[in-house]
Amino acid sequence: MGNKQSAFTESQLETYQDCTFFTSKEIMTLYRRFHSLSPNLVPTDMKEDDKSLIKVPYEDIINMSELRENPFKRRICEVFSEDGDGSLSFDDFLDMMSVFSDSAPTDLKAYYAFHIYDFDQDKFLGKYDLEQTLKCITREELKASEVQLIVNQVLHEGDLDDDGKLSYIEFEHVISRAPDFLSLFHIRV
Numbered sequence: 782m783g784n785k786q787s788a789f790t791e792s793q794l795e796t797y798q799d800c801t802f803f804t805s806k807e808i809m810t811l812y813r814r815f816h817s818l819s820p821n822l823v824p825t826d827m828k829e830d831d832k833s834l835i836k837v838p839y840e841d842i843i844n845m846s847e848l849r850e851n852p853f854k855r856r857i858c859e860v861f862s863e864d865g866d867g868s869l870s871f872d873d874f875l876d877m878m879s880v881f882s883d884s885a886p887t888d889l890k891a892y893y894a895f896h897i898y899d900f901d902q903d904k905f906l907g908k909y910d911l912e913q914t915l916k917c918i919t920r921e922e923l924k925a926s927e928v929q930l931i932v933n934q935v936l937h938e939g940d941l942d943d944d945g946k947l948s949y950i951e952f953e954h955v956i957s958r959a960p961d962f963l964s965l966f967h968i969r970v
Contacts, residue, residue: 788812788827801875802884808875815874818842827871837874839867847881847968852917856897881968888953890966895952907946908932 794805816823819837839858848854858867861877880893898906900913911932939947939955956962
């Protein structure tokens, strides 16, 4: 491939390709994008192991046009951030972009959607989580009574074991009846 410079070793690129739904060219495009979010922080060469520990702060990540207007931007960054604070390493960023890619399978998208909607992080979607999700989706334009009506209906239809919350399996069942639900769960590279 001539003298072309790369931010990664061939081995690093191969590992990224194995762990994502991206080609090496797409990975390099995403790296340039990641670098542009915080050029003073992110080096142009990531060949040294300790460089992968560099994290772009949440405040910079949400400047991406794909996240800027997303009502779930905080939860998305928290879920994909290794330490949960919303700041992302390149590995975290690549994972996020891979899950939101058109090539990611529906079950993977459902897994991450569940975690994004699990605001209290108890591994279930209870009333609080569903209320917060609805508030984000509707940008708080519904009345409290309308939110409660929808939450109760979702639980009535989806809570198969009547414990007042949705498990991941129950969530999968709910979204399987809404085929276009996860089609909106993407970011173009």
